Amino acid sequence: MEVIIVDAAADVGRMAARIIASTVSTKSAAVLGFATGSSPAGIYSELAAMVRDGALDLSSTTGFALDEYVGIPAGHPASYAAFVQRDIVGPLKMRTGSVRVPDGNSADHDRGCLEFENKISRAGGIDIQILGIGANGHIGFNEPTSSLKSRTRIKTLTQQTRTDNARFFNSQNEVPTHCITQGLGTILEAKHLLLVAQGEQKAQAIAAAVEGPVSSRCPASVLQFHNRATVIIDGAAAGLLELTDYYRHAFRSKP
Numbered sequence: 001m002e003v004i005i006v007d008a009a010a011d012v013g014r015m016a017a018r019i020i021a022s023t024v025s026t027k028s029a030a031v032l033g034f035a036t037g038s039s040p041a042g043i044y045s046e047l048a049a050m051v052r053d054g055a056l057d058l059s060s061t062t063g064f065a066l067d068e069y070v071g072i073p074a075g076h077p078a079s080y081a082a083f084v085q086r087d088i089v090g091p092l093k094m095r096t097g098s099v100r101v102p103d104g105n106s107a108d109h110d111r112g113c114l115e116f117e118n119k120i121s122r123a124g125g126i127d128i129q130i131l132g133i134g135a136n137g138h139i140g141f142n143e144p145t146s147s148l149k150s151r152t153r154i155k156t157l158t159q160q161t162r163t164d165n166a167r168f169f170n171s172q173n174e175v176p177t178h179c180i181t182q183g184l185g186t187i188l189e190a191k192h193l194l195l196v197a198q199g200e201q202k203a204q205a206i207a208a209a210v211e212g213p214v215s216s217r218c219p220a221s222v223l224q225f226h227n228r229a230t231v232i233i234d235g236a237a238a239g240l241l242e243l244t245d246y247y248r249h250a251f252r253s254k255p
């Protein structure tokens with residue numbers, strides 16, 4: 001795992017966007033995996049600026065979102081389908097319909113999840129998967145004790161996640177209790193995992209994910225099994241790591 005500690009929170013998005021742009025420049029029909037939430041917002045605004053300046057073209061790029069709430073209409077402003085349209089497809093000038101989002105309103109979730117997995121396979125897999133991390137260590141919506149081999153499926157959200165995400169809704173009661181999420185096994189199949197985090201409220205989850213034992217107690221620790229995982233964090237999110245001197249040295253002396 002490569003751990004990159006940047007000086008300021010805003011540098012997280014800049015650094016991650018550069019890595020993504022470089023992947024897209026070597027493979028024009030790249031398949032991107034998108035995370036929602038606040039952590040990757042800087043990535044999307046950096047990529048949008050590159051697209052506006054003509055430095056990046058994502059018109060042949062397709063993608064998949066990690067997750068979706070169950071039971072709110074796709075048009076609801078807090079739905080991840082709405083996020084993808086508003087914060088990704090539009091500003092990044094991607095083709096309409098080029099980013100698939102799990103269907104939170106399917107009449108048959110098992111079947112919908114299987115079809116979502118099949119679409120990822122038919123697209124040739126995900127080249128670079130953007131990930132945020134929940135304060136409890138979740139990635140996507142894989143809450144603690146998710147199977148490390150799990151596939152896309154329906155999950156029950158923890159109270160902590162519902163509280164953390166209440167800011168996107170009018171009240172906590174409005175936050176759905178269930179979601180559809182790519183599984184940890186699904187996420188591990190992406191060719192490159194790029195996890196970003198900012199702020200001290202993520203420090204404990206980052207320490208557990210990067211330096212703790214691999215355990216479903218901290219689902220993000222499964223990144224330790226991946227052969228190409230990059231973690232980009234600011235100093236506050238790195239606050240509880242023990243080996244920061246080594247990470248900084250390794251980055252500075254990278255060939």
Ligand code: GLP
Binds near residue numbers: 040141161
């Ligand atoms: C949400 C999303 C995750 C996201 C995480 C952190 O619940 N399902 O994909 O990474 O929580 O969110 P934020 O970046 O807003 O802190």
